[in-house]
Amino acid sequence: MATIDFQCEVKTSYDHLWKNLIAELEHPEQFNQGIMQSKILERFNNGVLRSISVPDAEVREKITFQYEQGVVSSQLVGHPDLVGVIEKRIRKSPDKPGILLLSSHIEWESNSQRVDTMIRRNVERFVTQTLEAVKKKAEALDGKAS
Numbered sequence: 001m002a003t004i005d006f007q008c009e010v011k012t013s014y015d016h017l018w019k020n021l022i023a024e025l026e027h028p029e030q031f032n033q034g035i036m037q038s039k040i041l042e043r044f045n046n047g048v049l050r051s052i053s054v055p056d057a058e059v060r061e062k063i064t065f066q067y068e069q070g071v072v073s074s075q076l077v078g079h080p081d082l083v084g085v086i087e088k089r090i091r092k093s094p095d096k097p098g099i100l101l102l103s104s105h106i107e108w109e110s111n112s113q114r115v116d117t118m119i120r121r122n123v124e125r126f127v128t129q130t131l132e133a134v135k136k137k138a139e140a141l142d143g144k145a146s
Helices: 014-026 113-145
Strands: 002-010 037-044 047-054 057-066 071-077 082-092 100-110
Touching (some): 014 057, 014 082
Antiparallel strands (some): 037 047, 057 071
């Protein structure tokens, strides 16, 4: 299984950052230009089933969230060539007071060389762009709230 990890520092409150992670779950196209369309298909306790359209594919994700643990986890469902998980996590910085760490861990496995190449080519840029947008909006929100 292939993996990619990304992490950035965010200077905001936990609640502001969490609200932006949930906003990204609800409207990912506002956080990433690569998403052409998204739709919540079903809501359930602590999660949703959503579909998103990107230039190379349309995928469905089962997304769960746990506020207390600071985790939003997305699992691909029903894709014929790909399985994968994206876990986004908020943690306090161990050595920088007042700083939160926003991280993403991605795991995937594909039985199609074409799909695997597309994932390798796009996933890091895609995820880093999304997390940087979440960071930017959370810090801007925090600045307006002060």
